[in-house]
Amino acid sequence: MAGILRVAAVAVVVSIGSHAPALATDSPTLAIRVIDYAHAGSGVLIEAQHHVTRLLGAAGVAVAWREGDAALPANVTDQVTVLILSDAMAAGKIRTEHLSPAVLATAAPPPAHRAWVFLRRITEAAELQRRSAGLALGHVIAHEIAHMVAGVEHSENGVMAASFQLTDNLQGFTREQGERIRAAVQLDSGGVALDARNRSRTFRPDGVPAR
Numbered sequence: 709m710a711g712i713l714r715v716a717a718v719a720v721v722v723s724i725g726s727h728a729p730a731l732a733t734d735s736p737t738l739a740i741r742v743i744d745y746a747h748a749g750s751g752v753l754i755e756a757q758h759h760v761t762r763l764l765g766a767a768g769v770a771v772a773w774r775e776g777d778a779a780l781p782a783n784v785t786d787q788v789t790v791l792i793l794s795d796a797m798a799a800g801k802i803r804t805e806h807l808s809p810a811v812l813a814t815a816a817p818p819p820a821h822r823a824w825v826f827l828r829r830i831t832e833a834a835e836l837q838r839r840s841a842g843l844a845l846g847h848v849i850a851h852e853i854a855h856m857v858a859g860v861e862h863s864e865n866g867v868m869a870a871s872f873q874l875t876d877n878l879q880g881f882t883r884e885q886g887e888r889i890r891a892a893v894q895l896d897s898g899g900v901a902l903d904a905r906n907r908s909r910t911f912r913p914d915g916v917p918a919r
């Protein structure tokens with residue numbers, strides 16, 4: 709197990725180091741509204757927020773993180789809603805949608821921009837890997853945001869890996885993934901599109917692969 713963690717960590721560092729963060733003043737802002745039905749606790753949410761902000765910041769995207777119905781800054785509108793489900797809500801959704809026990813979160817395809825996160829499962833998976841719940845939650849939220857906002861698919865390494873395997877090194881977006889997210893956020897923030905593209909995609913719920 710320890711060997712697997714180390715190999716994954718080395719592979720990911722390279723992709724992050726090669727991408728210089730954009731200047732903060734250039735960065736389009738993604739508004740993330742978090743509704744915490746699970747009462748995750750402020751420590752967990754703060755760590756998750758910091759992790760999401762760090763990952764998107766490296767991709768040149770600023771984050772306006774709001775919890776509950778807190779107001780957004782002027783000129784910023786909600787773009788992504790993340791629902792952190794209580795145990796009862798998660799159980800209902802899992803049952804209704806026949807989600808496997810490995811699934812940690814699920815996102816609606818564009819233009820809904822809405823994700824449902826199963827905090828209990830994320831916390832348990834983090835404990836098994838001896839990582840903090842906040843880090844794990846941030847990782848899952850950043851992953852779902854990339855699916856939702858830019859239709860980014862899974863990649864072998866980094867935060868878009870299909871498997872949930874946290875490492876000591878930062879698991880970020882590749883340069884190409886970061887550019888796609890940045891372009892999509894810019895477009896959503898009032899940019900002008902040259903042409904219309906069909907952005908609808910099919911999403912699979914996310915989970916931990918069988919080992």
Ligand SMILES: [Zn+2]
Nearest residue numbers: 851855862914
């Ligand atoms: Zn995924």
